[in-house]
Structure formats: structure tokens, C-alpha cells
Amino acid sequence: MHPFPGLVSGRDMREIIRFTVNGDLTETGVPTHYTLLETLRYILGLTGSKQGCDKGDCGACTVLLDGEAVLSCLLPVQEAEGRSVITVEGLAAGPHPSxxxxxxxxxxxxxxxxxxxxxxxxxxxxxxxxxxxxxxxxxxxxxxxxxxxxxxxxxxxxxxxxxxxxxxxxxxxxxxxxxxxxxxxxxxxxxxxxxxxxxxx
Amino acid sequence: MLRLHPYEYHRPETVDEAIALLVEHSGDVMPIAGGTDLVPNMKHKLFTPGHLVSLRGIAEMQDIAEDDDGFTIGATASLDRVARDARALRALPSLARACSLVSGPQLRRMGTIGGNVCLDTRCTYYNQTLFWRKALGYCLKKDGTACHVVKGGTRCVAAHSADTATALLPLEAELRIVGPDGERTTPITAFFTSDGVWNRRMEPGELLVSIRVPRPASNTRHSFQKLRARDSIDFPMLNLAVRVDFSEDHLVADLQMVASAMGSYPRRLGKMGVVAAGRWLTAELIDQLAQEAFRQCHPLDNMPIDAEWRRAMVPVLVRRALSEITD
CATH class of the missing domain: 1.10.150.120 ([2Fe-2S]-binding domain)
Incomplete structure (x- = not known):
């Protein structure tokens, strides 16, 4: 079952996005107006990254995009195409915390x-x-x-x-x-x- | 949670492709570079274009190049890159500093220098959610007819808040703009208008492609100062860029001051060169210039910071800038 069923509408125009999330090659259909944060949380179920102010002030949504800390709440998901995203869930290499x-x-x-x-x-x-x-x-x-x-x-x-x-x-x-x-x-x-x-x- | 409206996202790889897309979807399209200004504004329903043309994949807009006469900075070079560029730090310290003082680290990695130059003007009554603006009956800049800053005002006075543009004015930068009818070069001094609703002289379909900054003469000094509520992330509540040209005997030959984050465009203050020319840059002269700047600057209630206090800080910034130059 989708983690947040009410947030994804069947009417949304979608496109396929391919990118690497925490080391795993991921290919998923995403509404075209989604940010990377919304994709991580509401499509992929990675709820570690937080949706705080949702407009670039607070930094709670910070993820690593090709190793650079950026704000996923302001990043149109298409900009992650072909790139590597690391979220808090992927910071530890193994089962133990880094x-x-x-x-x-x-x-x-x-x-x-x-x-x-x-x-x-x-x-x-x-x-x-x-x-x-x-x-x-x-x-x-x-x-x-x-x-x-x-x-x-x-x-x-x-x-x-x-x-x-x-x-x-x-x-x-x-x-x-x-x-x-x-x-x-x-x-x-x-x-x-x-x-x-x-x-x- | 602030949701975006549905749109189609285009990722061209050349300037020509980008302009063709802007023309094709004319009236319902906006270019997006770092998105750090546009995305929050779209989340506030200030802009709701059906198409976005991303400039991030355009290689020719990303370069920072140095030659004998100066620098050509691609419009989509990130603020972080310009701030850390060793060549820029050496030759254009006031610009590198302005870039380093925009917002916080994550936003500087995403935000671009061209995007900062083209930053939308800002106001307490504008940069709010649709719910907030609707409750107040909207405003002159967006969807309404009344100005809440200047009662009865008919001209929008939203604040020009682009740190880098303020720094680029006394550097005599030129903007290379490409559009459907070809390309043009405009001095940044002629780029801004006093209309807070849309303060850039750019036609639909045009893109700022690069910024040309001439190499400052060896006897010229620049300083950039910014006042903000929190030094870690905030937009400016005052911007000041100062340029002093010294003569061979170390007297002031000319002095320029550009102040911003008050009205809708970065404004060159008057009389400064006349007052300072032919004199030593002493504490007494600095004081006189600080008072002159105070007299000419009148911040408005267009941001949630006391306007009188901001005005009182004008001479403080002037002293900081000129002390930095005399050091």
C-alpha cells in the first residue's frame, strides 16, 4: 500500500524519473510538478527527510545530491534525473549508525x-x-x-x-x-x- | 505543506533550444535556473506557468572565464562557485563576498548568479501564501489594486533584494541577453526600473546568458556590505556597495555608493564623488559621507524590519565599507 495514498492523484500528469537513491538505482513514475522531497517521501516512502517550511528557509529537507547538500523541497524532481541522492536513511553504510x-x-x-x-x-x-x-x-x-x-x-x-x-x-x-x-x-x-x-x- | 501547481518541465541543452521553448509556450512559460527564488514563489501561487524551461543543463551558461580585461561569468554558475572561485576572490572580492552572503550554504549551491541578478522584488505583503494574500485583499504587485506599504500608492515599492546586482553596479558589469531576435548587451546600470511589479528590462523570451565584469583598475577598491536579520540565511534589509578610485598620490579621485533593499532598484547615491574628490579618505570624510548617505536613504515598511532602524544603519554600513577600504 502507498504510504500516503491521499497525496497522489491518478489525474496528475506523470513522467518516469531514473536516479540513484541511497545506492539503489530507482525508476519511478512521478507527477511532473513534484519536488525531489515529495518524491522521496510520498512516492518512495523515505520519510527521514522532513518537510518543514517547504520553501527553503529551514533546511530540514536537506539531502546530498551528487555529494552536495541541497534543499530537496526546492528541487524539481526532474533535476535528479541520472544523479545520485543520499538521504538520512542512506548515511550509514551498513546496519549500524555512522x-x-x-x-x-x-x-x-x-x-x-x-x-x-x-x-x-x-x-x-x-x-x-x-x-x-x-x-x-x-x-x-x-x-x-x-x-x-x-x-x-x-x-x-x-x-x-x-x-x-x-x-x-x-x-x-x-x-x-x-x-x-x-x-x-x-x-x-x-x-x-x-x-x-x-x-x- | 506547500504544493506546486501542475506544469510541464523542459530540459533544453542549448540556449537556442531554451529560447525556442520560451517562444513556443509564450505567455505560459518561465525559465528556471536554481529555482531558489521561483519555486517558493510558485508555492505561494505568485507565478503559475504551465511550462518551466530549466537552464541547468545548458553547458554554455555555466562557465566562469578570465581574460586580460576581466571575467565572463555564466548566468547559471552557482553562487557558491563564484564565492569560492580563487580568481574572483583575488580580482573581484566585493562580488565574491556578495555571493557568499546570499542566503545559506544549501541555497548558494543551488542558486545562480544570473538568477540572483534577476531576483523578483520582495515585500512583506507579497512573499506570502495565497491564503495570506487573499485574506488581505491582495496588493498592487499581484492580483490587487492597493499598496499596503504606501497608503494610496499607485506604484509598487517592493524591495530589490539581489545582493550580487548591488555589488555588480559599481563594477560596471554588462549583461549579455539573448532572445528570439538575437543578442544584446546592456550595462547593469540600465537594467533595472523603478517598477516594483517587474523591475527588469527583459522582454518575454529573453534570457540572461552571462555577466561580463571588467577587471577593476589597480588603484580602485570595492566593498560590499549587507544587513540582515540573521547572518546565516536572510534576505538583505540593506545592501551597500562602495567603490573608491584613488589617484597616484592616494587622494580620492572618485567615490561611488550604490544602496539597495529599500526601493525597487539598486540606486546610486548622489554627490558622493563631488564631496570626496581630491581629499584624503580620513575619519572626518567618512563621517561626512555617512551622514550624506543617511540623508539620501529612506527605507520603507516593505519588510518586517523597522524602517527607522534600517535608516539608522545606513551610516553604519558606510563606515564599515570605507573602513574596510582604508585598512
Whole structure:
């Protein structure tokens, strides 16, 4: 059954779009006036990418198009033809969360979870270009993603932890434990939320 | 959730093909490049063309080329690319800066410099959903007869909000425009009109194909300043581009200021060159120029930011720009 049956009308003019979504070659009929975001969510059932403002302000719909973080809510779906799209669901290579996703979960960077998929995509592009970003680099890279829960502090920390873990080949939990060993108030680490929030699944 | 209207999407590979499509569907067609301005506007039902002609697949519109006399920047070069282009950063720092200050990172990767130059004017009473605009009885710019900014006004005063256009004016850029009747080149100083409803001098079927920016003389300095509510993403609430030409003995030979995000076109402020010529660019002169700019600038209530405060910030931007140049 279609995940959102009411949103797709049989009357819509459609065309076939072929593109790669999270590594899988996909060919699907899409109403010609759909954005990439609507195609991901309402045709392919990939609801990790969020429909927030739906007009380019909030960044919740950010996906990677050929490795570049762009806003899927403003992209006519035809522009994805023949290209590779990675959404939050495709950020982890295997069944386990990526170091970045793990770090978001550990630090409490993913709270309500609405901005998280977009922020993870923006942060992924940053880490693919810069393995040791400073706070300014991170703030710049995430400046098109609005978060109203965290105040960004935990998000910046999560990106730093993920970068350090990847550089040193360690688990994010070990990096975070080392960083917090001098703190008086946190001797143990807890996963703040369920991993669904950071994996989009 | 903001849905788009049904349309047919065309993806030509050459400028000629694009223009043929614009002519074929004349009256019911719009070109789309990055879509970062047009798609939200279509979601607000400000434009509902039955056909869209995408310019993204046209290779000849994407290049950034440098020669001895200057730069030719393809209209669909992304703002992010121009902002990071090492050649542009070296020779055209004010333009690279303007590009880097448009919106946020994702939108700069999608949005194009040509699209920014052709950006639709913006207003509190225009950039709203159909529901919102209908509830207010529409406005002069779209579907209505009354202006809500200037009561009783008969001319639309929506704000020109294109950062790059403001920066390109004192750089004396020229726009290469191709249409069904051939191509023409127009100085950007003659491109904009004072009509906020449609402030670009472009005929239906015409496309902005590239922007020619002459190499600035070695004794010329440029600065671009932008004021916005949030430095991460917002449209300008003030734009200022300043150009100072110095003489061989480091006195000011000429000084230009272009201010925007107030009325419907980027406006060159008067008297600046007369006041500054033949003088050292001292703190005293900067102060005098700042006061002169304040006198000439009158922001309107066309955006949800206090107009008096925006006016008070005019001299601040002038001081920032000129201090940057004297540094």
C-alpha cells in the first residue's frame, strides 16, 4: 500500500524519473510538478527527510545530491534525473549508525529530531571535505539548518566528536568519554534517544 | 505543506533550444535556473506557468572565464562557485563576498548568479501564501489594486533584494541577453526600473546568458556590505556597495555608493564623488559621507524590519565599507 495514498492523484500528469537513491538505482513514475522531497517521501516512502517550511528557509529537507547538500523541497524532481541522492536513511553504510549518527545520539544533539536528518546531511558534506573542522567551519556548514531544541552546542560537539573519531579510528563513545573525563558531572554516557531519530528509520 | 501547481518541465541543452521553448509556450512559460527564488514563489501561487524551461543543463551558461580585461561569468554558475572561485576572490572580492552572503550554504549551491541578478522584488505583503494574500485583499504587485506599504500608492515599492546586482553596479558589469531576435548587451546600470511589479528590462523570451565584469583598475577598491536579520540565511534589509578610485598620490579621485533593499532598484547615491574628490579618505570624510548617505536613504515598511532602524544603519554600513577600504 502507498504510504500516503491521499497525496497522489491518478489525474496528475506523470513522467518516469531514473536516479540513484541511497545506492539503489530507482525508476519511478512521478507527477511532473513534484519536488525531489515529495518524491522521496510520498512516492518512495523515505520519510527521514522532513518537510518543514517547504520553501527553503529551514533546511530540514536537506539531502546530498551528487555529494552536495541541497534543499530537496526546492528541487524539481526532474533535476535528479541520472544523479545520485543520499538521504538520512542512506548515511550509514551498513546496519549500524555512522560515526556521525552515533555521535549525535550520544551527545544529545538529536532531540525532537525534526532538524536532525537535514543537519546530518549538511554535516556529512562538511566531513567529506574537511576531516578536522573547527567550530567556525561547523557553524558555517550548518548555517542553513535551523534547530530550535539544542541551541546548537550539542550539535557542534557531535560533529567534532565524529570528526575526531573518524580521524583516530575510534568509536565516538570513546572519544566522548575522553573529552568528558575531566568533567565532574558526567562519568557515564547514555544514549539520549532511540537510534531511529538519527537513522531516519 | 506547500504544493506546486501542475506544469510541464523542459530540459533544453542549448540556449537556442531554451529560447525556442520560451517562444513556443509564450505567455505560459518561465525559465528556471536554481529555482531558489521561483519555486517558493510558485508555492505561494505568485507565478503559475504551465511550462518551466530549466537552464541547468545548458553547458554554455555555466562557465566562469578570465581574460586580460576581466571575467565572463555564466548566468547559471552557482553562487557558491563564484564565492569560492580563487580568481574572483583575488580580482573581484566585493562580488565574491556578495555571493557568499546570499542566503545559506544549501541555497548558494543551488542558486545562480544570473538568477540572483534577476531576483523578483520582495515585500512583506507579497512573499506570502495565497491564503495570506487573499485574506488581505491582495496588493498592487499581484492580483490587487492597493499598496499596503504606501497608503494610496499607485506604484509598487517592493524591495530589490539581489545582493550580487548591488555589488555588480559599481563594477560596471554588462549583461549579455539573448532572445528570439538575437543578442544584446546592456550595462547593469540600465537594467533595472523603478517598477516594483517587474523591475527588469527583459522582454518575454529573453534570457540572461552571462555577466561580463571588467577587471577593476589597480588603484580602485570595492566593498560590499549587507544587513540582515540573521547572518546565516536572510534576505538583505540593506545592501551597500562602495567603490573608491584613488589617484597616484592616494587622494580620492572618485567615490561611488550604490544602496539597495529599500526601493525597487539598486540606486546610486548622489554627490558622493563631488564631496570626496581630491581629499584624503580620513575619519572626518567618512563621517561626512555617512551622514550624506543617511540623508539620501529612506527605507520603507516593505519588510518586517523597522524602517527607522534600517535608516539608522545606513551610516553604519558606510563606515564599515570605507573602513574596510582604508585598512
Amino acid at each position: 560515526p556521525l549518527q552515533d555521535a549525535f545520539d550520544l551527545t544529545g544533539a538529536a532531540q525532537c529530531g525534526f532538524c536532525t536528518p537535514g543537519i546530518l546531511c549538511s554535516a556529512s558534506q562538511l566531513l567529506s571535505e574537511n576531516q578536522s573542522p573547527n567550530r567556525e567551519d561547523i557553524a558555517q556548514a550548518l548555517s542553513g539548518n535551523l534547530c530550535r531544541c539544542t541551541g546548537y552546542t550539542k550539535i557542534f560537539e557531535a560533529v567534532e566528536v565524529a570528526a575526531e573519531a573518524t580521524r583516530l579510528g575510534l568509536a565516538p563513545a570513546d572519544v566522548l568519554t575522553a573529552r568528558r573525563s575531566s568533567d565532574t558531572d558526567s562519568s557515564t554516557l547514555a544514549h539520549f534517544q532511540s537510534p531511529q531519530i538519527v537513522t531516519g528509520k
